[in-house]
Amino acid sequence: YRDLHTFELQAPTRLIEWARESRVCVAGYGQSDGNEILQLIPPPTLLTKETQGLCPERDFKVECGGFSERPVYSLKYVPDTSLLVTSGPPDSSLQVWQVSAEDSDVIKSVSSIATENGTGQSWAKIATISARAPWVLHGSRLDRVQITEVESRKNVYTAASGGSEELGGLAFLDCNTLLLCCATGRLCLADVRQPQSLVEAGSVPSAPCSEQWCMGTRHGAQGSEPSSQPVARLSSRGLLTLTDLRKTSEFLALAKARVPSPGSEFLCVSWAPALEGCLAISGFDGTVHVYDTQSWDSSGREAEPIFVHKGHAFGGAGGSGDPPLVTVHTWHLQKPRTLLSAASDGSLHVWDWVQPCGKC
Amino acid sequence: FTCAGAGQDVGRSCILVSIAGKNVMLDCGMHMGYNDDRRFPDFSYITQNGRLTDFLDCVIISHFHLDHCGALPYFSEMVGYDGPIYMTHPTKAICPILLEDYRKITVDKKGETNFFTSQMIKDCMKKVVAVHLHQTVQVDEELEIKAYYAGHVLGAAMFQIKVGCESVVYTGDYNMTPDRHLGAAWIDKCRPDLLISESTYATTIRDSKRCRERDFLKKVHETVERGGKVLIPVFALGRAQELCILLETFWERMNLKAPIYFSTGLTEKANHYYKLFITWTNQKIRKTFVQRNMFEFKHIKAFDRAFADNPGPMVVFATPGMLHAGQSLQIFRKWAGNEKNMVIMPGYCVQGTVGHKILSGQRKLEMEGRQILEVKMQVEYMSFSAHADAKGIMQLIRQAEPRNVLLVHGEAKKMEFLKQKIEQEFHVSCYMPANGETTTILTNPCIPVDISLGLLKRETAIGPLPDAKKPKLMHGTLLMKDN
Numbered sequence: 001y002r003d004l005h006t007f008e009l010q011a012p013t014r015l016i017e018w019a020r021e022s023r024v025c026v027a028g029y030g031q032s033d034g035n036e037i038l039q040l041i042p043p044p045t046l047l048t049k050e051t052q053g054l055c056p057e058r059d060f061k062v063e064c065g066g067f068s069e070r071p072v073y074s075l076k077y078v079p080d081t082s083l084l085v086t087s088g089p090p091d092s093s094l095q096v097w098q099v100s101a102e103d104s105d106v107i108k109s110v111s112s113i114a115t116e117n118g119t120g121q122s123w124a125k126i127a128t129i130s131a132r133a134p135w136v137l138h139g140s141r142l143d144r145v146q147i148t149e150v151e152s153r154k155n156v157y158t159a160a161s162g163g164s165e166e167l168g169g170l171a172f173l174d175c176n177t178l179l180l181c182c183a184t185g186r187l188c189l190a191d192v193r194q195p196q197s198l199v200e201a202g203s204v205p206s207a208p209c210s211e212q213w214c215m216g217t218r219h220g221a222q223g224s225e226p227s228s229q230p231v232a233r234l235s236s237r238g239l240l241t242l243t244d245l246r247k248t249s250e251f252l253a254l255a256k257a258r259v260p261s262p263g264s265e266f267l268c269v270s271w272a273p274a275l276e277g278c279l280a281i282s283g284f285d286g287t288v289h290v291y292d293t294q295s296w297d298s299s300g301r302e303a304e305p306i307f308v309h310k311g312h313a314f315g316g317a318g319g320s321g322d323p324p325l326v327t328v329h330t331w332h333l334q335k336p337r338t339l340l341s342a343a344s345d346g347s348l349h350v351w352d353w354v355q356p357c358g359k360c
Numbered sequence: 361f362t363c364a365g366a367g368q369d370v371g372r373s374c375i376l377v378s379i380a381g382k383n384v385m386l387d388c389g390m391h392m393g394y395n396d397d398r399r400f401p402d403f404s405y406i407t408q409n410g411r412l413t414d415f416l417d418c419v420i421i422s423h424f425h426l427d428h429c430g431a432l433p434y435f436s437e438m439v440g441y442d443g444p445i446y447m448t449h450p451t452k453a454i455c456p457i458l459l460e461d462y463r464k465i466t467v468d469k470k471g472e473t474n475f476f477t478s479q480m481i482k483d484c485m486k487k488v489v490a491v492h493l494h495q496t497v498q499v500d501e502e503l504e505i506k507a508y509y510a511g512h513v514l515g516a517a518m519f520q521i522k523v524g525c526e527s528v529v530y531t532g533d534y535n536m537t538p539d540r541h542l543g544a545a546w547i548d549k550c551r552p553d554l555l556i557s558e559s560t561y562a563t564t565i566r567d568s569k570r571c572r573e574r575d576f577l578k579k580v581h582e583t584v585e586r587g588g589k590v591l592i593p594v595f596a597l598g599r600a601q602e603l604c605i606l607l608e609t610f611w612e613r614m615n616l617k618a619p620i621y622f623s624t625g626l627t628e629k630a631n632h633y634y635k636l637f638i639t640w641t642n643q644k645i646r647k648t649f650v651q652r653n654m655f656e657f658k659h660i661k662a663f664d665r666a667f668a669d670n671p672g673p674m675v676v677f678a679t680p681g682m683l684h685a686g687q688s689l690q691i692f693r694k695w696a697g698n699e700k701n702m703v704i705m706p707g708y709c710v711q712g713t714v715g716h717k718i719l720s721g722q723r724k725l726e727m728e729g730r731q732i733l734e735v736k737m738q739v740e741y742m743s744f745s746a747h748a749d750a751k752g753i754m755q756l757i758r759q760a761e762p763r764n765v766l767l768v769h770g771e772a773k774k775m776e777f778l779k780q781k782i783e784q785e786f787h788v789s790c791y792m793p794a795n796g797e798t799t800t801i802l803t804n805p806c807i808p809v810d811i812s813l814g815l816l817k818r819e820t821a822i823g824p825l826p827d828a829k830k831p832k833l834m835h836g837t838l839l840m841k842d843n
Contacts, residue, residue: 006568010751034784040565058572060565062750065777067784105563105777348565 002337003352004311005045007060011036012346014266014327019077019084019099022333023063026342027072027086037066037075037086037107039099042350060348066097066107073123078150079130083110085138085150091115092124092140096150113138113148125167131175141166142182147192159190162198168214168267173227179245185213185233187243202248204233204241205300212236212264216279218271232293234269234281236262240303242293253296255303259284266327266344274336278306282326286313288341290353307353312343373428374401375530375556375768380523382503385419386530386556390430390462397474400431403439412441418499421447422532423516424454426462426710433459433476433484442487444499448507449490450515450640456485458595465684465712493517511535511545512746514640520550525806527552529760534558536752539569540602542640545748547760553803555762561747562767562778576603576742577610579702583738584618584673588700593688593715595681599706604660607675611659621663623678623687663687668694681706684713693733701737708743750778757786764801766791809838 013026024042028035044057073088084107086095094113113136115124124138128150135156139145143161148154165182173179178190185204191197204213213236218229227245230252234240238259242252263283272278277294289305296303312324324345332338338352372391377384385406391399406412412435419441421429432455435441447455459481466472476484491497497505502524507517511534518531529552534545583590594600600622607620663676668691678688683705692714695701709715717725718739725733748756757765765782767775767790779790793799811819819834 005571007565008568008751009565010754036781043567058567062563062565062777065781067780105775106780 001351002354003350005043005058005350006311007348007350009038009342009346009348012327012344013342013348014073015075016328016330016340016342016348017075017077018330018333024060024340025075025077025084026348027068027075029071029073029088031071033069035068035070035072037068037072037084037097039063039065039107062105064099064105064107066109068095068109070095074126076126076128076136078128078134078136081130081134081150083134083150085113085126085128085136087124087126087138089123092122092138092144094124094126094136094138094148111153113150113153115139115144115146122166125170127171129172129175137170137172137178139167139170139180142180142188145170145178145180145190157192157195160196160198162188168212171215171217173217173245177227179215179217179231181213181215181231181233183212183214185211185235185241187215187231187233187248189245200248201231201245202241202243202251204235205239205254207235207237207239211239211262212267214267214269216269216271218273229271232269232271232279234267236264236267238263238281238284239300240269240279240281240291242296251298253293254298254300255291255293255296256300257281257289257291257305258302261285266325268326268328270329270331272331272336273333274331280329280331280339282329282341286310286324286326286343288312288326288329288339290339306356309339309341309349309351309353311349311351312341312345312347372399372401372431373422373532373558373768374431376406377521377528377530377556379521379528380502380526382417382523383415384503384521385416386519387422387428387532388419388430388432388435389425389427391427400434403435412439413443416441416443417503418443418505419445420505420519420521420530421445421451421455422510422519422530423448423513424451424458425513425533426458428532429455430459430462433480436484436487437476437480445484445488446491446497446499446505446519447488448515448517449492451517452485452488452490454515456481461680461682461684462710465682465710491517508547509543509545509640511538511542514542518545518547520547520552526803528554528556529762530556531558531748531756533560534748534752534756535746536748536755537746539746540605541599542746545752545756547756549759549761551761551763553762554764554766554801555757555760556766556768557753557756558747559753559767559775559778562750562753562775564749566749572742573606576704577606579704579740580607580675581610581614581616583700583702584616584675586700587673588698588702588737589673589695590675590701591688591691591695591703592675592677592706593681593683593692593703594677594679594706600677603706604657604677608657608659616659618673618675619667620657620660620675621667621677622657622660623663623676665690682709682713682715683718684710684715689714693727696733696735696737699736699738702740703737704740704742706742750781753778754782754785757782757788762788763803764789764791766793766799766801768793807838809836811836 011028014029017025019025024040027037041061041063043059071088072086075086077084082099084097092115096111098108098110122140124140127137129135134150135147136150137147142163142165145159146155147157149156165184168183169181171179176192180188187201189199189201213233216232230242230244232242238257240255244252266283268283269281278292280288280290282288288309290307291303292306312326324343326341326343329339329341340350342348372389373387374389375386467475491507493507493509504522506520510516510518510532521528536544538544580590678691680686683689683692705715705719719741723735727733765788775792782790791799
């Protein structure tokens, strides 16, 4: 490690979202009422380039907070607005909130975006963009994907149905292109301007037993083609596939991560924004693995991580109950090797690793 | 209830409570950011016609930090108050030292005139009545107070103020997590009508203690490894002890040879405080101290001023804490010019002190005789002083079960979220007054009523038989005259 800071949230979070001016947002996912959404100001130590050892301002500050009646499983800020959108069980509707940090420190519930409540609907995955207008892309299943204008709550796009599988994730590749990842691993592309078409973008190796998949996308340099960035998919068995969207008939790379046991609901894979070819995975235990994918091929061989963050596994209360499980991780947007990770025991870690010689 | 200071303001704590006709002043702090009369609380809020001794039944001071007791001599000797002032024993011992230090800096160094004198501090302390933890003190026939352990610093207490069946609990500054030398704050389920809690750190999510300590040790180690000297100005027992134990353990583990010194001025005072201090720690910590004789560390020795000129690495703990005079300043002057050296400031420094200047980034200091001192040594700041965060505040409310909560010591708009959180979780009202604002809280007074046996028998004959397990609620009308 180059640096490690550990914090304890009052309630565990399964999301860490970056907001304007380096703010970070976390939220509770407990079953009962009273889950808090907290927008935090990170300590100045994290905002500066160099590490300052004993700087007095080492703490996160809660800038504002809100109360959610339902568990918050997903949260996205709506760019260019002071709004954010959340989703969570028991259904696939979305809640819209207003953040007005100047006047008060309360994040107010503004409205909700209802969706058809079919049977077996779980919570919606969400992505936001502000191109033509502030939009939220959402859906819990492949046949229920839509884009809603956040402020007017008007539906502006409904995706063609390609099946009723549950979604593992979705993303805007640019203001017209959508990428949908099913929990089965199947990837689909859609174009907002052509509502009837849904293009297959690659499946995954079939597995002996059912496994869940999630995806991670990366934004390239300003102006580059969004589809030039490979899409990573992670399975609950630890299988990792990299796909180039311009050539979906084959895998760019295929590798296996060594995992102690299958992960389930907290699977997370993300690309480093400032390091070429680096990605991180978590959700199997109390660790976060960092990999350099540049040496990977399509053999499906086991890959060695270049760094493993074990902090959450050691930080626990010691013997009481299950060891903590990492619920989410994210990369710092500017500092190349800094990550934030959270676990089921309420811990929140910020860590910076030293690059092993020669690589990355 | 009126906030004369600390309402929505981090700086000077001074709260006036009116409870069942009694008037109590809680804390009497100095605002560390101002140089003029704004540093003192505005006592004109209390009473228009001046006689504070008649108006106030007592004054309570929660702990020795200047933002809680700094204005006390001004209040009692210059504004005028002759009634009792309550505080814990360690607070009574340590307060006058800090006040005298502060007076010296303000008057001698900064040349101010409208300030209290050394004699005033002495006269003020004569009015102090020291209290023990959990001891019920009768201020008069109706008013009683009780101190509870608050953690935070040596001698800090939370106070319960009770008149008949109405009560208020004032927390002062407190901490709900124990550290190496202080336990966590604790209070029983006293169910006060009002809990007044500080909320300075309510919005903070603190970096873990382990990380802070690790970084402190890393800095000290790096400096010593490159042959530099580390100066740690400290005030007295408490934090210094904690840091000593930390360094001693680290030195032992890493088999380090560089000497660590503890200045002698500290040892004399420390022995005195040690006796006070030992009753203020919990069992576990007491055992640690009893096992080791306070200054019998393997790696830490008494300092001699000649050692400051010795070549090679070393670590020195010296007083006073803000580098404003004495030994720590002397050592600082010798070591400041070498960039291999480091000074680690352990806490807040008052404006005007060298400590404050170097923490603000000043690197060229004007010393006596117009000499310029160039500071090339590394300057670090580290704070181990602990306050309750949001989680801690919720824990305390859960322990005490107040009917109402009042938050002080924070910034208004930043407390709205916490206010809602408290109201939602505990179903109590939460207030956040500004300076000068009066908050009125209605209480349900309990009036004990006697009932004649005949009347009782007649009442129980009506309706279902009394059940031993279920209390029977009886209704009646109370007629009072001349209330």
